[in-house]
Amino acid sequence: MNAHIDVGEGCDETILDCEYKGVPLGTRIRLSELGSQGWNVTKGDLPLPVTTLREGALTGNIEAMAAYARRYGALFAPHGKTTMAPQLFKRQLDAGAWAITAATSSQMAVMRKYGVPRILLANELVEPGPLRWVCEQLRTDAAFDFYCLVDDPQTVALMDRTLDDCAPGRRMNVLLELGAEGGRTGCRTTDSAMQVARAVKASRNLQLAGVETYEGVVARGSAPADLAAVDALLDRTRILVTELFEGELLARPDPLVSAGGSVYFDRVVHSLSDWSKSGIDARLVLRSGCYVSHDSGRYHRLSPLDGRRNPDEVLELQDALDVWAVVLSRPEPGLVVLGAGRRDVPYDVELPCLRRAYSRDGGVVDLTNQGVITALFDQHALVAIAPEVELAPGDIVALGVSHPCGAFEKSPLLPLIDDSGAVIGGVRTFF
Numbered sequence: 001m002n003a004h005i006d007v008g009e010g011c012d013e014t015i016l017d018c019e020y021k022g023v024p025l026g027t028r029i030r031l032s033e034l035g036s037q038g039w040n041v042t043k044g045d046l047p048l049p050v051t052t053l054r055e056g057a058l059t060g061n062i063e064a065m066a067a068y069a070r071r072y073g074a075l076f077a078p079h080g081k082t083t084m085a086p087q088l089f090k091r092q093l094d095a096g097a098w099a100i101t102a103a104t105s106s107q108m109a110v111m112r113k114y115g116v117p118r119i120l121l122a123n124e125l126v127e128p129g130p131l132r133w134v135c136e137q138l139r140t141d142a143a144f145d146f147y148c149l150v151d152d153p154q155t156v157a158l159m160d161r162t163l164d165d166c167a168p169g170r171r172m173n174v175l176l177e178l179g180a181e182g183g184r185t186g187c188r189t190t191d192s193a194m195q196v197a198r199a200v201k202a203s204r205n206l207q208l209a210g211v212e213t214y215e216g217v218v219a220r221g222s223a224p225a226d227l228a229a230v231d232a233l234l235d236r237t238r239i240l241v242t243e244l245f246e247g248e249l250l251a252r253p254d255p256l257v258s259a260g261g262s263v264y265f266d267r268v269v270h271s272l273s274d275w276s277k278s279g280i281d282a283r284l285v286l287r288s289g290c291y292v293s294h295d296s297g298r299y300h301r302l303s304p305l306d307g308r309r310n311p312d313e314v315l316e317l318q319d320a321l322d323v324w325a326v327v328l329s330r331p332e333p334g335l336v337v338l339g340a341g342r343r344d345v346p347y348d349v350e351l352p353c354l355r356r357a358y359s360r361d362g363g364v365v366d367l368t369n370q371g372v373i374t375a376l377f378d379q380h381a382l383v384a385i386a387p388e389v390e391l392a393p394g395d396i397v398a399l400g401v402s403h404p405c406g407a408f409e410k411s412p413l414l415p416l417i418d419d420s421g422a423v424i425g426g427v428r429t430f431f
Contacts, residue, residue, distance in 0.1 A: 007093055007115040008086035011428050020413040021344075022050030034415065035425040041324050042358045042421035044396060048326045049340035051401075051411040053293060053427060055418055057320035058088075064305060064315040065291045066095040068265075072273040072284070077101045077120045077258070079289025083408045084430045086114035088292060099145070101287045105130035110430045112137060118145040120258065122212065122287060124155055124177070124185055128162050135166035147256070149177040149212055151187050153199040156206060163205035171205055171251075175212040175258060176244070178237055183217035190240055197249040208249055210256030210282070213237045215264050222302055230264045234271035245280050253281055260286035266304035290404045293320040297402020298349050321407050322417075323352060323399040325381065333387035336371070338397055341379040345399065346406025351376065352399040354383065358421075359395050367397065 179186020
């Protein structure tokens with residue numbers, strides 16, 4: 001794969017038919033033709049359920065996060081696992097993203113297939129096969145830039161032996177991962193991190209490009225204790241970078257310091273963006289991913305550009321996701337059954353919420369605070385609703401969801417719509 005290939009090239013030639021949710025039955029068209037059919041999801045032109053992206057909010061979110069990173073002089077490597085959509089990777093890169101972040105070897109292979117020139121694998125790379133694959137990418141494409149994580153001297157030794165055999169022709173960049181007690185991967189102490197750094201220094205095929213952490217493992221909300229835990233981990237990260245610099249264990253004069261998911265990136269830029277008084281020319285790399293679509297649940301409540309947004313903050317994220325379901329039945333006055341369930345909507349964080357209903361005669365009913373989804377089955381949702389709310393079989397209901405990753409994962413195709421519900425394009429995903 002040559003880095004000059006346009007990111008996402010080829011997606012528009014995908015043939016869409018009944019294999020993709022939301023494509024009208026009996027239709028066979030190219031993805032590039034999706035926006036020219038005159039379809040509108042609110043008018044029942046698409047078979048339901050289907051998950052869509054609103055173009056205006058999507059564009060605004062990409063621009064807002066790019067502007068946020070620029071404001072603090074941070075590099076931006078949005079986490080691609082959220083969408084696994086090369087068309088969106090392209091838009092993020094075009095907006096100034098420095099790299100795309102992956103979580104697994106399969107994800108980074110898809111990213112390379114569709115032309116992503118720089119990948120940050122926010123994970124340890126210990127499998128020989130994927131390691132040899134990266135080695136081949138580095139050897140055959142001088143423009144390809146790659147980073148992965150290390151947190152154990154044994155991992156360093158394993159990688160070194162594998163790279164001896166496949167000869168990448170240059171040292172592979174690694175970031176030292178700092179973790180937290182009871183969390184996921186990552187060194188638990190500064191002393192253990194220094195041991196890993198010395199192992200990288202002594203290796204034949206690796207070089208230490210910086211430090212990585214993920215503050216989301218120590219907090220789940222916005223309570224003072226959560227924010228204090230985040231700040232403490234970021235303080236430890238800063239101390240570790242300083243000790244590595246003073247110990248001459250960093251391989252580059254401008255070491256990378258990477259953190260920042262989709263909830264606490266404001267704390268990250270406060271702690272790790274300014275190194276001017278330290279004598280270290282470090283560069284912060286933010287890795288937020290869910291911002292691209294945002295949501296109406298957890299991220300809506302907790303994002304620094306939404307629920308935790310300061311009054312003087314000019315940047316704002318908006319929910320771009322809608323799940324559309326038809327009313328199948330109203331078997332009781334206070335019960336509505338929708339045709340969307342666990343196969344169609346994310347539910348790992350919290351259940352979807354009601355937004356609006358569209359009747360076949362063109363009427364629109366605001367369902368906000370009018371009812372609640374109480375249970376999901378494979379293909380059905382139970383809605384407890386006030387008996388006086390007008391909602392009947394055949395009406396189309398728009399739902400808001402929590403956790404974008406799950407929404408994208410369940411949708412090989414997400415139609416792009418404008419604010420009127422008109423289909424103007426589509427986005428493919430690769431999970």
